[in-house]
Amino acid sequence: MxxxxxxxxxxxxxxxxxxxxxxxxxxxxxxxxITAVLxxxxxxxxxxxxxxxGFVRPRQGRITLxxxxxxxxxxxxxxxxxxxxxxxxxxxxxxxxxxxxxxxxALWRHGPAGRTEALADAYRRFPxxxxxxxRSAGTLSGGERQILVIAxxxxxxxxxxxxxxxxLGLAPKIVAQVMGLIRRLRxxxxxxxxxxxxxxxxxxxxxxxxxxxxxxxxxxxxxAAALAADVGLRQHYLGF
Amino acid sequence: xxxxxxxxxxxxxFGMVYAAIALSLVLIWRGTRxxxxxxxxMAMFTTYIAFTVIGHTGNYWAGFAAALAVGLLLGAVIERxxxxxxxxxxxxxxxxxxxxxxxxxxxxxxxxxxGQYRSFPAAFSITGLHAGSLxxxxxxxxxFVAAAVLAAAxxxxxxxxxxxxxxxxxxAAFNTYAARLLGVxxxxxxxxxxxxxxxxxxxxxxxxxxxxxxxxxxxxxxxVLGFTAAVIGGLDSPxxxxxxxxxxxxxxxxxxxxxxxxxxxxFGLAALIVILMLRPSGLFATxxxxxx
Amino acid sequence: MNDGSSAAVAPPPPGQHLDVLEVRDVTVxxxxxxxxxxxSLTAMPRQVTGIIxxxxxxxxxxxxxxxGFxxxxxxxxxxxGKTLTGLPPHRLASLGIARTLQGVGLFRGLTALENVxxxxxxxxxxxxxxxxxxxxxxxxxxxxxxQRSLAALDRVGVAGQAGRLPDQLAYGxxxxxxxxxxxxxxxxxxxxxxxxSGLSEAELPELGELITDxxxxxxxxxxxxxxxxxMSVCQAxxxxxxGRLIAHGTPAAVQANPAVTDAYLGTxxxxxQEGPGEREAPGEPEGGRDGEPGDG
Numbered sequence: 089m090x091x092x093x094x095x096x097x098x099x100x101x102x103x104x105x106x107x108x109x110x111x112x113x114x115x116x117x118x119x120x121x122i123t124a125v126l127x128x129x130x131x132x133x134x135x136x137x138x139x140x141x142g143f144v145r146p147r148q149g150r151i152t153l154x155x156x157x158x159x160x161x162x163x164x165x166x167x168x169x170x171x172x173x174x175x176x177x178x179x180x181x182x183x184x185x186x187x188x189x190x191x192x193x194a195l196w197r198h199g200p201a202g203r204t205e206a207l208a209d210a211y212r213r214f215p216x217x218x219x220x221x222x223r224s225a226g227t228l229s230g231g232e233r234q235i236l237v238i239a240x241x242x243x244x245x246x247x248x249x250x251x252x253x254x255x256l257g258l259a260p261k262i263v264a265q266v267m268g269l270i271r272r273l274r275x276x277x278x279x280x281x282x283x284x285x286x287x288x289x290x291x292x293x294x295x296x297x298x299x300x301x302x303x304x305x306x307x308x309x310x311x312a313a314a315l316a317a318d319v320g321l322r323q324h325y326l327g328f
Numbered sequence: 329x330x331x332x333x334x335x336x337x338x339x340x341x342f343g344m345v346y347a348a349i350a351l352s353l354v355l356i357w358r359g360t361r362x363x364x365x366x367x368x369x370m371a372m373f374t375t376y377i378a379f380t381v382i383g384h385t386g387n388y389w390a391g392f393a394a395a396l397a398v399g400l401l402l403g404a405v406i407e408r409x410x411x412x413x414x415x416x417x418x419x420x421x422x423x424x425x426x427x428x429x430x431x432x433x434x435x436x437x438x439x440x441x442x443g444q445y446r447s448f449p450a451a452f453s454i455t456g457l458h459a460g461s462l463x464x465x466x467x468x469x470x471x472f473v474a475a476a477v478l479a480a481a482x483x484x485x486x487x488x489x490x491x492x493x494x495x496x497x498x499x500a501a502f503n504t505y506a507a508r509l510l511g512v513x514x515x516x517x518x519x520x521x522x523x524x525x526x527x528x529x530x531x532x533x534x535x536x537x538x539x540x541x542x543x544x545x546x547x548x549x550x551x552v553l554g555f556t557a558a559v560i561g562g563l564d565s566p567x568x569x570x571x572x573x574x575x576x577x578x579x580x581x582x583x584x585x586x587x588x589x590x591x592x593x594x595f596g597l598a599a600l601i602v603i604l605m606l607r608p609s610g611l612f613a614t615x616x617x618x619x620x
Numbered sequence: 621m622n623d624g625s626s627a628a629v630a631p632p633p634p635g636q637h638l639d640v641l642e643v644r645d646v647t648v649x650x651x652x653x654x655x656x657x658x659x660s661l662t663a664m665p666r667q668v669t670g671i672i673x674x675x676x677x678x679x680x681x682x683x684x685x686x687x688g689f690x691x692x693x694x695x696x697x698x699x700x701g702k703t704l705t706g707l708p709p710h711r712l713a714s715l716g717i718a719r720t721l722q723g724v725g726l727f728r729g730l731t732a733l734e735n736v737x738x739x740x741x742x743x744x745x746x747x748x749x750x751x752x753x754x755x756x757x758x759x760x761x762x763x764x765x766x767q768r769s770l771a772a773l774d775r776v777g778v779a780g781q782a783g784r785l786p787d788q789l790a791y792g793x794x795x796x797x798x799x800x801x802x803x804x805x806x807x808x809x810x811x812x813x814x815x816x817s818g819l820s821e822a823e824l825p826e827l828g829e830l831i832t833d834x835x836x837x838x839x840x841x842x843x844x845x846x847x848x849x850x851m852s853v854c855q856a857x858x859x860x861x862x863g864r865l866i867a868h869g870t871p872a873a874v875q876a877n878p879a880v881t882d883a884y885l886g887t888x889x890x891x892x893q894e895g896p897g898e899r900e901a902p903g904e905p906e907g908g909r910d911g912e913p914g915d916g
Contacts, residue, residue, distance in 0.1 A: 107791065107818040128884060129675050130817060130845040141509065167511040179506035181499055192499050195492050196511035244511065256676055257653075260887070286675050289886035303821070326884055327847040328875050 092155050094119040094280040095140070095171075095248045100149030102139040103304075109135035111304035112149070117248070117297075119154075122274050122281040124295035124312060126288045128325055131301040133284040134176050137250045140282075141173040142166040153248060168196055172246035176253050176284075180233045182226030186217055189225050189236060193243030210239045231262035238269065248280045249273075255287045263287065267294050288325065292316040300324040334465025335585040336578055341470035342539075343577020344477040348532035349554025350561060350569035351481060352525035357563045359501045359521035360407075360415055362422040366429035368551025370406070370526055371533030373433050374399045375542055376441055378534050379448060388449055395530045403526020407519045415518065437544040448537035473535045480528055481570050487524075488566075497521060549593065553580070556600040562610025572611065639665035639700055639808050641686075641839055646695035648681055648863075655681040657863040658695065663809070663856075668831055668840045670850040670871075673860035674884050679843045680722070682860065683811050686841065687719040688712040699809060716808035720801075720815065724794045726786040732797045733782040736769040739801035772800040776830060791818050803834070810834060812842045816849050828853045851875070859883065 093116035103109040109132040117123045125133050138144045140151055142163035151159050158166050167173075181189055190210055194203045211218035214235055220228065228236060234254050241249060251270070255263040271294040273279045285291035292298050298315035300308040308315060308324045315321060322328070349367060356364045364370075374395040382391035410429060414421040452468040488494035499507040500517035507514055532554070533547060540546050557576045561568025576599065583595045607613070641663040648656040656678045663669040671679050684690040686697060688709035696705040704712060718739075726735050750758040773779045776796040786794055795815065802810060816827055824846065831853050834840055844850050850857060851871045859867040859874060861883035867874050874880055 128845055128847070143505075143508075163508045164511055164513050167509060173509050175505070175509065179503065179509060181503045181506050183502045184495075184498065188495060188498075191492075192495055192507070192512070193510050195496065240510070253675070286884075287886035288884075291886075322881050322885065326881075328851060 093117055094154060095282060096150075096152045097136070097140065098150045098152075100136075100139060100146045100151065102135060102144050102146040102149075104135075104144055108147075109304055110139065110146075113301065113304065113306055114149075115299050115306065115309065117280055117282055119247075119280050120274065120278040121296040122270065122283055122294055123297045123299060124288075124291035125282065125284045125299050125301060126286075126291060126325065127301035129286070130303070132304040133286075133301055134252055136301070137173060137175075137252050137282070137284055140166075140250060141171060167244070170247035171250065172241035172244060172248070173250040174237045174241050174252060174254070176256065178233050178237045180225045180228070180237055182224065184225055185221065186223055186225050186228070186236060187221040189240050190217070190221075190243055193240035197244040206243050206245075210243060214239050230257050231259070231265070234258065234262075234266055235269070238266075242273070242279075246279075248282065251281060251283045253284055253286055255285060255290060263290055267291070270294060288321065289316065302327070330462060331585060334463065335581045337464055337466045338470070338585075339578030339581030340574060341466055341473050341577070342536075342581060343557075343574040344474045344570075345532050345536040345550065345573070346554045346557040346576050347570045347573025348477045348480065348528050348535070349551060350558035350573050351484070351566060352529040352532070353555060353558045354561075354563055354566050354569045355484075355521055355525040355528070357558075358566075359497065360411070360518050362411065362415070362419075362426070363555075363563075364522075364525065365423065365426040365551075366406075366433060367525070367529050368547035368554070369430045369433040369437075370399070370402055371529040371550075372542070372544065372547040373437055374402060374526075374530035375448065375533035375537050375547075376437055379441075379446060379542060382449065388451060392451070392534055395534050396527055399526040399528075399530025399533075400523045401526070403529075404519050404523040406526070407522035411522065412515070412518075434544040441544075443543060445541040445543045448534070448542045450538035454538070469538070476531060476535060477570075480531055481566070484524065484528070484566065493520065549596075552600075553596050556596060556603070559600065559608070559610055560603050562612040565610065565612035568610055568612030639839060641809050641841070642698050643682075643686070644696050644698075646682075646685055646692045646697065648678075648685060648690060648692050654863050656685070656692070656860075659860070659863070659865045660695075661858045661865060661868055663839045663841050665808075665839045666835055666837075667855040668835045668842060668853050670854035670857040671841065671843045671860065672845070672847070672850060672857060672874075676862075677860040677883075678863040679860055680813065681863075683719065683813055683841070683843055686809070686811055687717055713805065716805070717811065718802040718805055718807035718809070719811040720795075720798050720813055722813045722817070724786075724791075724798050726794055726798055726801075728786055731783050731785055732773065732778065732789065732800075733766070733769055735786070735797055736772055736801045736804050737765050739772075740765050740768060740804040769800070769804050772804040773797070775803060776800045792820075792823050795819070799830075807838055810838045810840045812840065812844075814844055815842065816844055816846045824849055 095117040097113060097115050100110050100113050101108060113132070113136060115123070125136060127133055135144060139146055142158070142161055146159060150157060153169050153171055156169060158169060181192070184192070187207070190207055191203060194206045198206055211221070216232060217236060217239055220232065225233070225236060254266050258266065267290050270281060270283065274281060283291055283295065292312045292315060295312040298308070298310060298312045299306055300315070302324060349371070352367050353364060356362055377398045378391035378395035381394040382388055385391070406429065410425055411422070414425050450469040452472050454467045454469050456467055457464045488498060496507070496512045497517050497520060499510070500512055500514040504514050532550070536550055537546065540550065553576060554573070557572035558569050559572070560575060561570070561572030576596070579599070580592050580596055584592045643659060643661050645658045645660055646656055647654070647658055659682065671682060673679050681690060685692050688707055691706060696703055698704055699715065699717070704715065727738065730738070770779060770782060773782055776799050778793055778796045778800065781789055781793055781797070786797070789797065795818070799815070812831070815831070816824060819827060828849055831840060831842065842850070842854065854871055856869065857871055857874045858865055859880050866879045866883055867877045
């Protein structure tokens with residue numbers, strides 16, 4: 089494993105609309121690990137991810153991917169550096185079919201042969217997508233959409249995957265399946281994951297490390313198991 | 329009955345020209361949510377280019393190709409320079425810019441070429457065709473017009489459906505945020521959309537100018553009717569653009585034929601008003617569940 | 621609730637029982653999604669009632685039901701015994717329900733004072749024609765409206781900004797103008813949607829005092845995420861999760877309730893459940909919170 093973290097965020101201050109959602113956030117994600125970012129609403133979790141992926145410009149601070157500085161680049165360029173971001177609300181393009189969504193994910197990375205191979209890989213790993221390949225993505229259920237957008241993000245073989253609240257709106261059983269999938273991806277492919285979740289316990293169940301944000305600041309950063317056992321977790325999260 | 333056939337066929341030919349303008353408008357609207365008021369003027373300008381080339385070379389097809397090439401280029405340049413700054417601003421800004429562009433292009437054409445009506449050659453013979461002894465009311469050129477627009481529409485459909493560029497274009501139009509997250513350079517996609525619209529518009533210009541003669545304002549009424557066709561079909565629907573164009577073309581030809589040609593402009597505008605009042609989203613309006 | 625004095629010439633002074641806001645078994649479905657599931661709660665007059673819960677719990681939907689934007693599929697809402705369910709928002713406004721919106725929602729082209737005046741137009745007595753024709757009645761109305769609007773701005777401490785445009789005001793001040801706009805109708809029920817969002821730590825105590833002060837004349841219902849604010853300002857807190865009410869009581873009781881912690885942090889060990897996963901096709905995720913299988 090390289091010494092430098094796959095993803096590093098240093099003292100980032102960012103926000104929009106007159107609101108500073110991040111007030112000096114630092115964290116580092118070692119390669120091949122899952123880091124869970126937790127916290128109540130308004131803590132800045134989503135802003136953290138949109139800042140890393142380039143939609144929000146940090147006012148201060150630095151963001152690096154494998155040592156490469158990505159701080160003021162545009163999302164399209166950051167994606168091409170090897171970062172994939174699955175946004176809150178999933179971002180399924182409902183007007184396209186399942187296959188078109190997947191192909192779209194592969195376009196910048198592969199030539200025609202590579203795309204076909206990547207598509208075959210995706211269908212092998214996710215038979216449910218293969219079964220639905222010609223359907224309009226708008227007809228998929230919540231859990232199916234979540235699988236689709238993760239598979240779509242993986243088409244470009246990213247180094248680091250940012251996931252924003254994958255459990256939102258899903259039944260607990262489906263949440264367990266999605267979390268299991270994320271863990272398997274780390275185990276089998278060495279994928280590095282930064283997972284923003286509201287559901288702290290499921291996220292900590294698969295993560296290596298946990299970071300808690302509260303009002304734009306990091307209030308806890310430790311080994312996931314330790315954090316899950318931490319009596320003060322609720323205090324960090326909710327303030328009481 | 330004979331007249332009916334003639335009017336119908338003639339209407340189809342004109343209708344295809346409206347369809348072409350409508351297609352350009354739909355392309356730009358779908359991609360960038362802007363209504364391009366200068367679409368007709370751009371087409372007029374590229375037709376003047378064709379006119380110049382034909383004048384120098386004596387070759388119609390050289391002029392035809394030049395118009396299409398310049399249309400492509402003009403669309404791209406306009407988007408990159410003048411439209412890009414207003415893409416994310418309030419819609420009124422884009423309206424002002426495209427109307428300004430319209431005025432600019434017509435003025436420029438007037439300066440360079442003067443205001444007199446020029447005659448523009450047709451690609452093929454304009455003598456009426458006959459089926460046996462029945463005069464069909466259309467010429468070989470009219471058939472070419474319809475075929476050319478249809479070919480262009482089909483070409484676009486193939487582009488969108490089966491190519492990677494088409495996939496990117498659609499993604500950028502449907503969900504810009506998700507597209508950017510997947511590495512699509514949406515700026516380039518918008519430029520491409522405008523370039524294609526410029527191309528289709530240029531096609532409409534050279535196809536219709538033999539009938540309307542060429543002068544700086546020659547595409548104005550064609551634009552209005554093309555816009556009406558786009559609204560009838562639904563601004564989001566390419567299929568609607570073509571169908572809307574055909575419906576309008578045929579309907580107006582009936583008006584012109586049975587009621588008198590001076591009523592055509594009024595009917596065209598009346599059709600626009602009626603459709604905006606009754607079904608502003610158009611006949612092929614799609615809601616959230618768009619089919620591709 | 622008839623107290624028998626409805627035949628009197630003057631309306632009875634508002635007593636405690638007249639202003640109780642009652643929500644009974646309200647259920648709201650959007651397609652296959654159950655946003656609210658048989659939620660019942662009561663907001664007492666002159667108290668601050670808080671509504672909290674994780675993302676997607678249904679808090680904003682509940683506010684939308686209370687102010688008339690959304691019609692519940694079943695259940696009802698009443699104020700002082702009078703049924704409010706199904707009434708359109710403008711009627712609810714004239715019955716004394718006022719709401720602030722998430723974000724700020726001021727009209728950019730109007731000054732702060734004019735923005736507040738738009739909140740009170742339902743109380744203008746002169747109608748359309750006097751206004752159009754410039755009759756004296758309309759002028760009097762306008763003056764009265766101005767006075768009331770200035771008073772509302774003063775109540776929230778921004779009377780000095782009355783002539784400014786929203787773009788010229790700091791975020792916190794804009795939020796206060798929006799609050800004044802809700803107050804100008806002297807509502808009986810004030811619904812606040814995330815009033816603390818975007819405010820700094822330093823501005824919170826003042827907001828807390830303001831909310832407490834507002835509760836003297838109305839029932840205040842607040843949806844918020846800032847726990848510190850809620851715990852200090854609310855007399856009662858309702859906790860929603862997945863559209864259901866899972867706790868309702870004093871701040872202390874809610875803090876001690878393990879169901880509340882579970883809702884925010886998640887329940888034990890769902891991550892250990894090895895579902896059939898993605899390799900076995902029949903184990904396809906069913907999705908949807910109410911567990912409905914198959915396509916959406």
